[in-house]
Amino acid sequence: MTTTTTPQVASRWSRFRSSYLLYSFKRDLVAQLSLVVFIALVAVAVLAPWLAPMNPYDLAQIDIMSSELPPFWIEGSDPAYPVGTDAQGRDMLSTILYGARVSLIIGFGAVALQAILGVSFGLLAGYLGGRVDAFLMRLADIQLSFSTLMVAIVVGALVKAIFGGATFSAYAVPLLVLIIGLAEWPQYARTVRASVLAERHKEYVDAARVMGFTSRRIMFRHILPNTLSPIFVISTVQVANAIIAEAALSFLGLGMPETQPSLGSLIKSGFDYLQSGSWWITLIPGLVLVVLVLVINLLGDWLRDVLNPRLYKG
Template structure:
């Protein structure tokens, strides 16, 4: 029985409107392939990377500033994308750095999504002073750039962490800072959709028969507001990755011992005008390709879930 159900489910998924829209969009296919390749390469970095850039025993300072595809005159080593100032293989640093950027991006978006959906459901369903308070907080936060809010939250949070634990907790503090700066978009969209859904007959019927409000929110309203949330989450992933890179570039992100793409770009920027262009170029191209691919996927998903465009 299960063997017959699985192919039928896969066929229905393949024959769905979203899958058809994806197959008919070359830009979405290219973006999906680029994003998938970068994500898989980062996930399997320990198996793909030529060296472990975080292992000091595998580094040789004499390999520093080796250009791409050129043999080092002292050690005879050759690196596909060159070596940085510490003699680390740039390809390996990109693969490992992308892991951190993607982890921070996904975690921050999930945190912002959970917080925003919860606030939006409560504000839209309860209304009254609860709605007024939550939305005024959202309005105040929207009046400031999200990167400044993330900087403020990051600085305040680090002030409460003992100095001995700041480096180990830096990534988690960064996730919380980015998540708290991006929850407003989710909350506003979910609030508006909840206010529409709670006036429909199926919700009114559930309230009449005494269904628990939490059950109504989770079982009836939440599934009907997830479409716009997925679109915002996809686009928010690209923004979260860029926010992490920006904070790391400014020197307030992940620690230097665990460099992300933003940290690699900051390091490469220091040597750009001295001729070592590859240290900056390849991490920057990777970040650009990842953010652009995720953004284009978000644009496609927005159009695919829009019933007016079907």
């Protein structure tokens, strides 16, 4: 077993080292910095329970008498709270770490749902064609005629009205994943459909049909691997869009509740205190959100350029 797998692994590693992907990454300082910042943000978010000075979900650790303390560089700060506290007396550093964790979970979860729905519908529409194609693409066109945020607001308001505010708050994360995922699947469907239309008449697909393979196997085992490049690019951008959508919904009161911090709910919770001078409650989570979305978009732009064969210089 070792003698057969080791050369394969070595061969794959050798191909990766000589690939244009790695070559381009080594020459792109912006992509390198973006990846480092993104990995750092993901790491501190994942390790929030161990890195955060306090647990913002634990009411016993919250001291209302310590509310609205400024960051360490402003007079009147407390060394125990390096970036200050919010109006509830929660440590801002802890809430940002936990909030970034929630935002990333929603972002990646929503994109996973979008990809599953969009890729499946795109494969069916492009490969089967006919009425299936017409129905799925008209459904996508109808949804795309509305803005993503509008669809998310309508669905979120309906879910909140049907199940009630308390139930929505208790299951806010999976519900937001569902809402944002359902609002964005057409992006994947249309892209995958276009790729399938270009692939389905090629010789390897005809050979698979002649060999008697099922349509399901041809779509998922043969055509889908040749459409992964645009899927990777879309996924990178969609993670940033999903995080922004969650922040927007939370700011409008249709997302995460203030008792369960996300970057969006943190921005909303401090918005009412801007005029009182406690600007850090909104500004610092807002800056973290901007940096997170920015590095994801920069990585997406780099990946789009690298995976675009028209830009390959050889």
